[in-house]
Amino acid sequence: MNAKKELFQKLQQDILLWQGFKPVASGKAERIGLGDIEDAFPGGVFPKKAIHEFITVFPEHSAASDGFIAGLLAVLMENGAACVWASTSRHLFPASLSLFNVEPERIIFMDVQTEKEVLWITEEALKCEGLAAVVAEVNNLSLIESRRLQLAVESSGVTGFILRKDENKTASTVATARWRISPLPSQSEDGMPGLGFPRWQVELLKVRNGNPGNFVLEWAGEKFQEIKKIKKQPVWSEMDGRQIG
Amino acid sequence: MQRRFVSIWFRQLLSDWQLIRRPELSGVPFVFAAPDHGRMMITAVSRLAHGFGVEVGMRAADAKAICPGLEVLDDKPGRPKKLLKGLGEWCVRYSPIVAIDEFAMDGLLLEASGCSHLWGGERGYLKEIVSRLKSKGYSVRVAIADTPGAAWAVSHYGTVTPLIPAGAHVDALLNLVPDALRLDETVLAKLRKLGFYQIKSFIGMPRSVLRRRFGDGFLLRLAQAIGTENEVLIPLQLPVAFSERLACLEPIKTRNGIEIVINKLLEKLCKRMQGEGKGIRSAVLTCYRIDGKVVQVDIGTSGASHDIRHLFKLFQLKIDQIRPALGIELFVLDAPKVDDVEVPQEEMWTSKPGLDDKSVIKLLDRVAGKVGFQVIQRYLPAKRYWPERSILKAVSVTEKPTAPWRIDKPRPTELLKTPAPIEVMAIIPDHPPKFFIYKGVRHIVTKADGPERIAREWWLDQGEHRDYYQVEDELGGRYWLFRSGHYGVENKYKWFIHGFFA
Numbered sequence: 001m002n003a004k005k006e007l008f009q010k011l012q013q014d015i016l017l018w019q020g021f022k023p024v025a026s027g028k029a030e031r032i033g034l035g036d037i038e039d040a041f042p043g044g045v046f047p048k049k050a051i052h053e054f055i056t057v058f059p060e061h062s063a064a065s066d067g068f069i070a071g072l073l074a075v076l077m078e079n080g081a082a083c084v085w086a087s088t089s090r091h092l093f094p095a096s097l098s099l100f101n102v103e104p105e106r107i108i109f110m111d112v113q114t115e116k117e118v119l120w121i122t123e124e125a126l127k128c129e130g131l132a133a134v135v136a137e138v139n140n141l142s143l144i145e146s147r148r149l150q151l152a153v154e155s156s157g158v159t160g161f162i163l164r165k166d167e168n169k170t171a172s173t174v175a176t177a178r179w180r181i182s183p184l185p186s187q188s189e190d191g192m193p194g195l196g197f198p199r200w201q202v203e204l205l206k207v208r209n210g211n212p213g214n215f216v217l218e219w220a221g222e223k224f225q226e227i228k229k230i231k232k233q234p235v236w237s238e239m240d241g242r243q244i245g
Numbered sequence: 246m247q248r249r250f251v252s253i254w255f256r257q258l259l260s261d262w263q264l265i266r267r268p269e270l271s272g273v274p275f276v277f278a279a280p281d282h283g284r285m286m287i288t289a290v291s292r293l294a295h296g297f298g299v300e301v302g303m304r305a306a307d308a309k310a311i312c313p314g315l316e317v318l319d320d321k322p323g324r325p326k327k328l329l330k331g332l333g334e335w336c337v338r339y340s341p342i343v344a345i346d347e348f349a350m351d352g353l354l355l356e357a358s359g360c361s362h363l364w365g366g367e368r369g370y371l372k373e374i375v376s377r378l379k380s381k382g383y384s385v386r387v388a389i390a391d392t393p394g395a396a397w398a399v400s401h402y403g404t405v406t407p408l409i410p411a412g413a414h415v416d417a418l419l420n421l422v423p424d425a426l427r428l429d430e431t432v433l434a435k436l437r438k439l440g441f442y443q444i445k446s447f448i449g450m451p452r453s454v455l456r457r458r459f460g461d462g463f464l465l466r467l468a469q470a471i472g473t474e475n476e477v478l479i480p481l482q483l484p485v486a487f488s489e490r491l492a493c494l495e496p497i498k499t500r501n502g503i504e505i506v507i508n509k510l511l512e513k514l515c516k517r518m519q520g521e522g523k524g525i526r527s528a529v530l531t532c533y534r535i536d537g538k539v540v541q542v543d544i545g546t547s548g549a550s551h552d553i554r555h556l557f558k559l560f561q562l563k564i565d566q567i568r569p570a571l572g573i574e575l576f577v578l579d580a581p582k583v584d585d586v587e588v589p590q591e592e593m594w595t596s597k598p599g600l601d602d603k604s605v606i607k608l609l610d611r612v613a614g615k616v617g618f619q620v621i622q623r624y625l626p627a628k629r630y631w632p633e634r635s636i637l638k639a640v641s642v643t644e645k646p647t648a649p650w651r652i653d654k655p656r657p658t659e660l661l662k663t664p665a666p667i668e669v670m671a672i673i674p675d676h677p678p679k680f681f682i683y684k685g686v687r688h689i690v691t692k693a694d695g696p697e698r699i700a701r702e703w704w705l706d707q708g709e710h711r712d713y714y715q716v717e718d719e720l721g722g723r724y725w726l727f728r729s730g731h732y733g734v735e736n737k738y739k740w741f742i743h744g745f746f747a
Contacts, residue, residue, distance in 0.1 A: 059659060059745050060722040060723075060745055062659060062745075063657065063658045063659040063723075063744075063745035063746060063747050064747050066658040066659060066747060067658050067746075067747020068747070070658070070747070080599045081599060081602070082599060082600045082602070082605055084608075091659040091660060091661065091662075091744075091745075092658060092659060092660075093632075093636075093656060093657055093658060093659060093660035093744065094624040094636050095624075095626065095635055095636050095650060095651070095656050096656040096657060096658045096660075096747075097658075098650035098651075098652050099652055099655075099656065100747075103650070104624055104626075104636075104650060105623055105624065105625055105639065105644075105645070105646050106599075106600060107623070107624075108600070108605075108609070108621060108622075108623055109621075109622040109623065109624070110612060110616075110620050110621055110622070111620055111622065112616055112620050117615075117616055117620075120615070121612055121616070124608060124611060124612065125608055128604045128605060128607070128608040129604050130599075130602030130603065130604035130605040130608075131602075131604075131605060131608070182721070183720070183721040183722050183723060183747075184721040185691065185692070185717060185719070185720070185721040186692070186717060186721070186723070188692075193692070194692060194693070194694040195692050195693070195694050195715055195717050195723065198723065198746065198747045199721065200747075219747065
């Protein structure tokens, strides 16, 4: 009986490894700076060898997602590696990345005409081991396309971020994690006037083999900072029928 | 190695060409004429017109009188050269060095050293050239000899055999007329006047005597024909240092076949390059089809490479552009641009990740090959405030920023390409708005920072300055708004949204 249990455990570990999750290293785990959010992932480690999907319908969401990804890139690109950013309609302003500790000149932008080319570039780039990460902006991603990307990631270990513009068909990809980053009203120190640090509602909608959750996060100039206690804020998803006019 | 040269003489280059283009002229005598001093002078004569006694150099009006129904066609200067260039490029299949016969402008000179055995000897080689050109419609005379001069002489004036064996070219020249030496008309007239009707009558004379009577040019031509003076052929296509060719027995039509050919060519080329420490920066694959058309595809790399697999992948992206039609019989792979390769000690030093990482360079090459170089962009900071101009495109992959990125002013993560107009309600002048309406949605501003005034670069364009405000609405959306121009009743100030903050 015991042997069987051990076997199951071993197989489970193997599956996790193939899916891009690193086993917990004894004692020190590699942190990406997300704090407690990382505990939502199996083993408590942010999966680098994986596809992360971000749902961005409104420009406010995609700006927030850009900021969140930029914060992650700051850690991923620490070793000097480059990053590819593929898109058909890019609005990202490179100069703003330096506010998130990313050197904008190390991002290679590929602005192409068609979605098909974005996906081709993404797949090729994900196979390229010299890169730290690949960010792709697409309208939608089919199951087959996402599976191809996942396969590319598993062999190379490059982190893939997919910014998806459509909200529907959310269940149809094999991404390891699905996020929705929405902006939250910022809080300035001691009630000073003006804007505070960018604050987001980080919804981890899906994690394979992990626990989805809902967090409030702030980019505190240098690093992420989780906000534990806040008053109830209106959440974007509840505000669909906003006043028009 | 014994050098061998082939001279191809197109006896009626222009009229043959015209007959190929317009077969309906085959029963009509025609000439080409060009204006000269107000008259139309005949420059080329068709075979039929020649039968009537029409010669080159006659007036077109005279020729019409001799030959009723003569068709006079306009001649364009430089046309023979253009035709010869095309034919010469086609002849590259016979020899890598093909030159236009600049003296008479009606033939080609080929260096055939080491080429003829591919066609089963010189006889087969010449036969192939003549019959292929004949099937195209050109009547030619050819000759092969040790020097270009001798080959030219025999092709134009020889009567015995076009095949002059090695070392026998002087004997072959002896019985020919002096015209065969490519001499000026004045020298020829002098020779004729002195009774030199054959080359053998003056070839043995002392050089000093000949120089005094006929000049240096004459001696040079004589020496070039005999072979004591080297004649340099100027090839139509400059041979590329790194070039490989593959002729196919059967014309190739399939993708699979083309892939095999490319692989073979790359293998040969890269092996040579590895030996010399070079790598390809750009390569051109030229495919000669059996219908006479030439198809070319090219690749470029961002760093010198002699990695067969990488280069093959680059070509693989381009194979779709090769249209084999009836089949391709000859492939030539040239590397016009090569560079020294830094040989990395891969085993000992794993490369440092970065923009010049080898795998990244390869990725960029492939993207450039498939989609185009222009889609790959990197941005560097520019020392300018105007947001649209504060970044500039990097020229190369490794270019480093000259100035640090500014982080003292807030800049939005998403910047609209063109600012979008918004409707705004602001209570106090020069204050951030109370609310704004963008795309039909009302955003109530709860927090705001600003203004940050950015003046227009007046030396580039006219217009108002911008006052930027960083605002946050009640839901937490953060926006970059600006007012263009000063507040005022008579001023036409406008509000715009320019970006979204994270």
